[in-house]
Amino acid sequence: MSDTGLEDGIEAANARFDRAMARLETSVRSLNSRMRSLNRIEVDTQRLVTERARLATELDKTAARAKRLDDSAHDVSRRLVEAMETVREVLAK
Template identity: 75%
Template sequence: MSETELQDELASAAARFDRAMERLEDSVRELGARIQRHQRIEVDTQRLVHERARLATELDKTAARAKRLDDSAHEVSRRLVEAMETVRSVLAKAE
């Protein structure tokens, strides 16, 4: 093999090596970008989980308050009915 052919093969091998290194660098950059996207998704997911837990707690408190209000409304209604019946009874006796 002549020296010129050897230099051509060496240049060709170097060019292939350079292309392979460029592809590797591109792959590493893409992997880094994918990792960053994944990390952002993880952060967003954790934020959503925290927000969901906060909203669930708030909903539980609101539901408990609504039940207490409903129970109070039923008690007030019952007492009003009793009072009305007492007034009717008193009025009926007075006639």
């Protein structure tokens, strides 16, 4: 092979190498960007899971309080009925 042919081959190989490195750099940048996005999604997901757990606890407490209030209202209503019946009995005498 002549020196010119060898030099042309080396230049062609260098050009292919440069293009391959440019593609690799592009791929690495793209991968880094996707990894940052994935990390943000994971952080947001964890935040949502924590918020969901907090809200579920709050809902359970609120539901328990609503049940206690409903039970109390039922008891008050029953006592009022009993009191009204007692008043009627006294007035009827």
